[in-house]
Amino acid sequence: xxxxxDVRAFVLNMDEQGADYHARTGDHWINKTxxxxxxxxxxxxxxxxxxxGIDVLGTLLVEVEAEDGTTGxxxxxxxxxxxxxxxxxxxxxxxDQPVCNVEVMFDQMYNASMYYGRKGITLNAISGVDCAVxxxxxxxxxxxxxxxxxxxxxERQPMYATGPRPDLAKEMGFIGGKLPLxxxxxxxxxxxxxxxxxxxxxxxxxxxxxxxxxxxxMALDTAYTLQLIRSLDPLDFxxxxxxLPPDDLDGYRQLVMERSYPIRIxxxxxxxxxxGFKRLLDTGVDIIQPDVNWCGGLTELLKIKALASAYNxxxxxxxxxxxSYHFSIAxxxxxxxxxxxxxxxxxxxxPMFSPLFENEPVPKDGHMTVTDEPGFGxxxxxxxxxxxxxxx
Ligand SMILES: [Mg+2]
Numbered sequence: 001x002x003x004x005x006d007v008r009a010f011v012l013n014m015d016e017q018g019a020d021y022h023a024r025t026g027d028h029w030i031n032k033t034x035x036x037x038x039x040x041x042x043x044x045x046x047x048x049x050x051x052x053g054i055d056v057l058g059t060l061l062v063e064v065e066a067e068d069g070t071t072g073x074x075x076x077x078x079x080x081x082x083x084x085x086x087x088x089x090x091x092x093x094x095x096d097q098p099v100c101n102v103e104v105m106f107d108q109m110y111n112a113s114m115y116y117g118r119k120g121i122t123l124n125a126i127s128g129v130d131c132a133v134x135x136x137x138x139x140x141x142x143x144x145x146x147x148x149x150x151x152x153x154x155e156r157q158p159m160y161a162t163g164p165r166p167d168l169a170k171e172m173g174f175i176g177g178k179l180p181l182x183x184x185x186x187x188x189x190x191x192x193x194x195x196x197x198x199x200x201x202x203x204x205x206x207x208x209x210x211x212x213x214x215x216x217x218m219a220l221d222t223a224y225t226l227q228l229i230r231s232l233d234p235l236d237f238x239x240x241x242x243x244l245p246p247d248d249l250d251g252y253r254q255l256v257m258e259r260s261y262p263i264r265i266x267x268x269x270x271x272x273x274x275x276g277f278k279r280l281l282d283t284g285v286d287i288i289q290p291d292v293n294w295c296g297g298l299t300e301l302l303k304i305k306a307l308a309s310a311y312n313x314x315x316x317x318x319x320x321x322x323x324s325y326h327f328s329i330a331x332x333x334x335x336x337x338x339x340x341x342x343x344x345x346x347x348x349x350x351p352m353f354s355p356l357f358e359n360e361p362v363p364k365d366g367h368m369t370v371t372d373e374p375g376f377g378x379x380x381x382x383x384x385x386x387x388x389x390x391x392x
Contacts, residue, residue: 001098002066002140007091007129009083010061010386018356019075019293021319021340023055028344029164031055036184036191036219038245057121059356061386062086062128064136066099072136073380074323075356076293078124083389085125089113094129099137106130106299110273123272123296130297131323131376138375145326145377146370149302156367157329160211163341167205172349173366175336176211176238177202184219192224196231203235212236216243218270222251222258230260239264239287246270249283256284269318272296274303281307287314289338292323301327309333321352321360322376325368339363356381 017023024030031050039045045052058079065071076082093108109126116122138145146152161169166177179202183191195214202212214237220228225243232240240263244251255265266287271280273296277288288308292301301317305327308315315333317324319340328337339362343350351360357378361368371377 006065008063009086017059018353019059035180040184041186062132064132074131076128082125102299119272127297135375158336159339163346165346178213211238213239215241239266242267252283277304291318292320
């Protein structure tokens with residue numbers, strides 16, 4: 001097995017950041033729609049999420065090179081701070097490793113950064129390195145990642161669409177639509193009524209038998225969530241996503257116990273590692289939603305998935321573009337997956353990480369397929385302004 005010769009971390013100097021979902025310019029729904037957040041209690045930060053800096057980190061590109069010059073890469077969020085960690089800390093655990101040694105590389109990066117890491121940007125950076133190594137392994141073996149992790153569970157992966165227009169997503173063939181929740185507890189009854197109006201409007205536009213869900217982006221508390229669940233009962237919403245802050249595990253336990261009808265409780269896009277997800281699964285939540293590029297990478301996600309299977313729970317990954325597509329189609333615990341509608345009005349399908357790849361696949365008729373191309377099957381768009389920071 002060839003060894004790794006070099007690891008390089010790059011950031012992007014441009015407005016549209018691709019892997020940082022929220023860095024979008026102009027009138028884009030993801031930063032121009034009112035969406036409830038943990039910052040919604042501050043009037044100055046209610047209208048847009050960019051106002052409190054949701055797009056501040058930007059994209060990280062990790063490139064790994066084998067001794068024969070073959071390269072693999074991956075992209076994630078984390079920008080400059082994550083690039084610093086990769087080059088100044090994690091690189092020492094990667095260079096000179098045989099490319100197949102994904103387990104020892106994850107273990108050394110995780111344990112060496114435990115005193116400052118375990119979650120957040122540190123795990124974004126580790127995920128970036130891990131997925132780049134998987135991509136390189138695929139290039140060397142001339143094998144796609146989905147094949148290296150066990151083969152296809154299904155030929156086509158059913159997809160639901162996240163965005164403000166589930167009615168348009170239904171017309172495009174998606175199996176469901178997930179709406180960002182506009183208002184949280186600080187908007188009191190008026191906001192609650194508007195949330196319900198939106199839910200009613202979309203249910204009437206989409207008709208019955210179409211999966212609808214609310215994404216609450218950590219903005220609510222247990223009382224508000226339970227009231228929302230009760231009010232949504234006649235509208236048959238499928239899940240309520242991430243309604244509580246990630247550390248409110250007692251709150252999630254309470255939601256599972258007290259929900260008034262079998263709406264599913266889902267969460268986990270801001271959780272990390274097998275240890276974080278074990279604590280989450282212990283609360284009884286129905287669906288976990290790790291982001292492949294954030295949770296620790298593919299190596300760690302496979303452990304998280306095995307754990308969830310033992311709890312008889314679904315793993316529906318958050319976003320993650322091709323990194324999710326390869327995992328999902330090979331996962332017994334992932335009957336369908338998420339597609340983020342990244343066109344400004346959510347009315348057309350564009351690649352999720354656009355413009356980072358030359359050949360990023362998109363779903364057709366609401367279903368995703370994967371190719372036989374090696375690694376994650378995408379080519380980096382090298383025409384972008386990739387910058388390798390100088391730390392001297
Ligand atoms: Mg979400």
